[in-house]
Amino acid sequence: MAACFAIFALRSFCWLLYIDGDELKIQSPNNLGDLALHITYIKNFAxxxxxWPDNPIYxxxxxxxxxxxxxxxxxxxxLHVDLTRGLIWTGLLASLATFYAFYRWGGPFAVAGFLFNGGIAGxxxxxxxxxxxxxDYQGDKTIAWKSIPLTMFVTQRGLLYAIPAGLLLLWHWREKFWSTETRQDRHRAPLPFWVELSLYASMPLFHVHTFLALSAVLVCLFLCGNAPMRWHIAVLIAGAFVPATFFVWSISDNFHAxxxxxWNPGWVMHDPDFGRSTILQFWFENFGIFIPLALCLLAVCCWCLWKSGINWNEKLPEKIAFLLPAAAIFISGLLFKFAPWEWDNLKLMIWAYFLVLPFLWTDLxxxxxxxxxVAVCIALFASGFVSLFGGLAAGRTGFGFANRAELDEVGIATRxxxxxxxxxxxxxxxxPLLLQGRKVxxxxxxHLWTQGFDYAGTENQLRQLMEGAANWRETARGLRARYLFWGREEQSNYPTSKRPWEKAAxxxxxxxxxxIYDLAQAPQPSAAR
Incomplete structure (x- = not known):
């Protein structure tokens, strides 16, 4: 498992963004739009x-x-660390942390579950x-349960923090709240409280859906626990309330978002691409035998709990305490939409999958x-194995991302x-403006749609401005645009533009x-440089 994880991490992040002659290229076609957005944010902050800044894309x-x-x-x-090197080393270190966290949480089986999730597509x-x-057969547009490493871990950079931090919290809570007498690693102490609090309270700044999943786990642990356990959870939530609320306030446009x-029952089953003629076909093609195994595990654990008797004054077994939030998270993802695009519910639903993995192995x-x-592991992971290494093999010559000369020249022009x-x-x-961190x-x-913006009116106004409508100055002021960029994309997409700013700005x-034109200044013959 360690070798497979190393191959994935090295291939995915060492070629995350690289130079090929006059071009910047990337390895993964899944990452074209996502990496561009993250570079926009990075450069904008830098x-x-x-x-908290204005939105550079709206x-x-x-x-x-x-x-x-x-x-x-x-x-x-x-700190003068090159952007590309910073992205690569961040990805590699996060991969190492993720491997360790999965190993602590569920051993080699959990590591395999992360790397090779899949159904039957492969x-x-x-x-x-x-x-x-x-x-990458799971990368097909008709498959909803795609490769987590390729389509989420590499592309959605918040998960570089959220997955290892979230798994360490899960491991910590299991070690802290349940006996370690039968564990080989019983000599390892749980995380210090300040680390536990910091990881949980800071999560909204990195990944909101992971924060929701961890909060659901804490609620279920509170319900399944005894008095000392409930007291600790109450103190943790109380301590995290103010910083977590501040981070949510920051990333939600001061709660204006x-x-x-x-309400959206069915998740993506009604989507024209992801949907199938029958429910059974949808679940089997996407998840294979995982869903039947998870249901079997839940039934076995509930039966064992019933046979042993339920004493509400004592904490329930750890497998029940963690399978309960897994079921709640998964069902919530099926009934509600947690993002403008239904598929993005997987940002939450993957935590149901992660919660089940260690108990699926040990208890079933x-x-x-x-x-x-052996047969079950092949049925569970063979499709994901094929898709992962198929995806890593894709893009041997890379995918064009940006022209280096154009990007550098625009950076100099806007300095x-x-x-x-x-x-x-x-x-x-x-x-190139966005890749230099400039606001447009x-x-x-x-990107605007997935963040929930209704941008149709603004898009029409922008088109009127770029086409050089009679009231273009007023439109520019209404859009708070001090400068106008006119390059090859603008020439191609606004071919009938009158370009009045060439004489009036x-x-x-x-x-x-x-x-680049300054719309607030009159033309000056010596302005060009």
């Missing part, structure tokens, strides 16, 4: 904006994103047309004969422009990459 909002990992990398940039490798062809919770699979254990200034530009995920009126629509800089 430019020296005030905290003009009428503060930053609505748990950008703790990006803030960390921005601090590295301020078994296409045995079909005649794709025989022994390693491809719309609620992400919405490990008790079966060797031949059965003397205030960091709080906002630009009108074509909304593109890897626009409107960022990539896919000051030229700040120009070059092969395009031009």
């Amino acid at each position: 430019n020296g904006v005030s905290l 003009v009428f909002s503060k930053l609505r994103y748990p950008a703790g990992m990006d803030l960390f990398n921005a601090l590295l940039c301020c 078994f296409q490798i045995l079909s005649s047309s794709t025989f022994l062809k390693f491809v 719309a609620s992400m919770l919405e 699979i490990a008790r079966w004969p060797l031949e059965v254990r 003397n422009i205030p960091v709080e200034a906002r630009f009108a530009a074509y909304p593109l995920y890897n626009h 009126v409107l960022g990539y629509p896919g 000051g030229l700040v800089a120009s070059g092969d990459w395009g031009a």
Whole structure:
């Protein structure tokens, strides 16, 4: 397992962002939009904006994103650590922490569960047309239960902190609240309280869905515990309340962001891409035998609890205390929408999966004969194994991300422009302005949608401005755009623009990459540089 994890981490993060001639490239096609957004946040923080900053991708909002990992990398940039090196080393160290945390939580089986999650999609490798062809079969648009390492851990940088920190908390609570007499690692003390409090209270700054999952676990542990256990949990929640609330207030635009919770029974089963003709087909193709095994585990544990008797004055067995929140989290993900895009419920639902893994092995699979254990592990993990290594093999020549010369020249051109200034530009995920951490009126629509913005009106206003409508100056003021960027993407997407600013606004800089205009100044013949 350690070797497989090392291969995954080295391939994914050493080629996360790299130079190939005149281009910046990335290894994973899943990461094109996500990495661009994170670089925008990192550079925006590193430019020296005030905290908590305005949203660099939407003009009428503060930053609505748990950008703790990006803030960390921005601090590295301020310490003169190269951006690419900072991203690589952060990913590698987070991978090491994640491997350790999974091993502490559930041993090699939990590590395999993280690396090789899947259903039956990967078994296409045995079909005649794709025989022994390693491809990320779970990356297909019709599969909802995709590879967690490839589509979440590498792309959603908050999980670089949330997964290892969350798993360490789960391990700590299990060690602290239940007897360690039968454990080989009983000599290891749980985390100090200040570490426990810091990890839990800071979680909203890095990953809100993980904070919700950990909170659900604490509630269930409180219900399943005895008096000392409940007292500790109450003190922990009370101590975390103020800092956690502050972080939620910061990342929710001072609580002005719309609620992400919405009634949505069925998760993605009604989606035209993810849905199937029958419920059984959906669950089996996505999760394989995992759901039946999890239900069997829950039934066995409940039966054992019933046989042993329930004494409400004593704490319940640890397997019940952790399987209960797993069931609650999973059912909540099926009934409610916790993000604008239903698929993003997996940010929460993966914690139900992580909670089940150690008990699925110790209380069910490990008790079966060797031949059965081998067969079950193959059925559980073979598809994910194929998809993981198929995904790592993809992109041998890389995927184009940005033109290095254009990016550097735009950085030089904007060097003397205030960091709080906002630009009108074509909304593109890897626009050179965004990759330099500059604020634009409107960022990539896919990012805006997943963050819950209703941007249609703003998009229309931006188009009117870029097309050079008669009231373009008033429109620019309404969009708080002091500067206008006109480059190759703008020329391509606004071909009929009248470009009145070329004669009516000051030229700040120009070059092969395009031009920047100051809409608040009159043109000056000597302004170009």
